[in-house]
Amino acid sequence: MNRMVTRIFKCFLLAVLILLAGASTGMTESKTLMMATTTSTDSTGLLNYLAPLYTKAVGVELKWTAVGTGKALALGQNCDVDVLLVHDPEAEQKFIANGFGVNRKEIMYNDFVLIGPAADPAAIKGKGTLEALKLIQAKGAVFASRGDESGTHAMEKALWKKTGADLMEKEAWYVQTGQGMLPTISIAEEYKGYTLTDRGTYYKYEAVKGSDLSLKILVEGDDILKNQYSVMALDPKHCPKSRYDLAMQFANWMAGPDGQKLIGDFKVNGKPLFTANGK
């Protein structure tokens, strides 16, 4: 019986060793930069377009995991990545103040837009952003919220706060999807409701849907709807293992003339998605 137990234990150890051996061969210490980013930079195709060009120019492979800004910051705080590309300036400042991030560089922006069905039941077309939100609430028209602590969700909450609305968490018309931007647009579409989206993702949705498109831009161009994206390195004192040198190289490239030109040239369906504003 005892011999059986030791034999089983040996089998167990062997299996763990096999697994770890597989692990060590899987690791490559070549030059790679690991980035956590928001969903919009990935689902619009911007990163698929930039990454090979970056690798060609600098010789560093760029890997990324696309999550909401909230989770991207959490991955940064845990030092699981080297660099962040996010779009929630207020949360980013807090991240820096807490000693997790350094050298935040603004690189590009687009804007948020309010989209909804062409029939526009709450009659928000052409109104100011805050007025439009008040009309949606007064009408009780369905509004799809990301509800996932992403940059877009943070912007949406800030806008509701400015309208003076109480938290409408549990009201039937306020639908919290807890998903990325494109699924949230799809959900708004199924409900024939409204949502707040970044313009880039909306264009992507337009490109995918083609003539089936049922949600239109109803409110846009308001100053408070600006959507700023920034690259940020992790504080090397907090994350000594993260590749600070590669992170800064990436930030400088993105904010520099080469990266800025490429960002400005990026188009979906012939429409530019981002305006480069790096310094």
Added chain:
Amino acid sequence: MNFLLDGFITAIRLLFQGDEETYAAVFATLQVTGYSMSASLAMGIPLGFALGYFDFPLKKQLRFITDTLMALPTVFIGLVVYALLSNKGPLGELRLLFTLPGIAIGLTILALPIVISLSAATVEAMDRQLRTTLISLGADRLQLLLSILWEVRFGILAATVNAFGRVMTEVGISMMVGGNIKWHTRTITTAIALETNKGLFSMGIALGLVLLLIAFGVNLALSFLRKK
């Protein structure tokens, strides 16, 4: 709903025109499935056999625990493995986060209780007369063990097929621990999640069919083991 048909056509095109991204995801899926199935079978069959074969105190309780662990939610496993492998976690030194072996660790945790529990059940369900018969025929301990293992081979095969199905189609762990990194840790299931997020439903359907086709191939191969 014509994306169902589109998906079917796309699936055929992806496979037969050798779409590079699809094959990278297929390869990643096979790799994590391979690692985690080897590890969970190597550990699970002996443990499950011992659990079903020997009588010892607390056996019932132990069986109860492994049965419960079969219901481990994959997102929960993903979170726990993330917490362990994160650079701020206890195993951060191993640098396994966002790697295929990292995913495989999570999948092993998923598969192990299934292999243990189902193997134990099949050993328990074995005819109790068998042991007596074999001993009366003069079998020594090793022969006894081997013949019993041989008798329960179909049950263990069923446990394998079951665990394989769970592991290959898993998405929560792969997403959380692997990060869905293109060319590296993007498996077929996380690719489906991504394509769905992008609104490219027919591409998602196509990848789902590709996954189903691989599962079909593996099960076909396993069914030959059942023949004799």
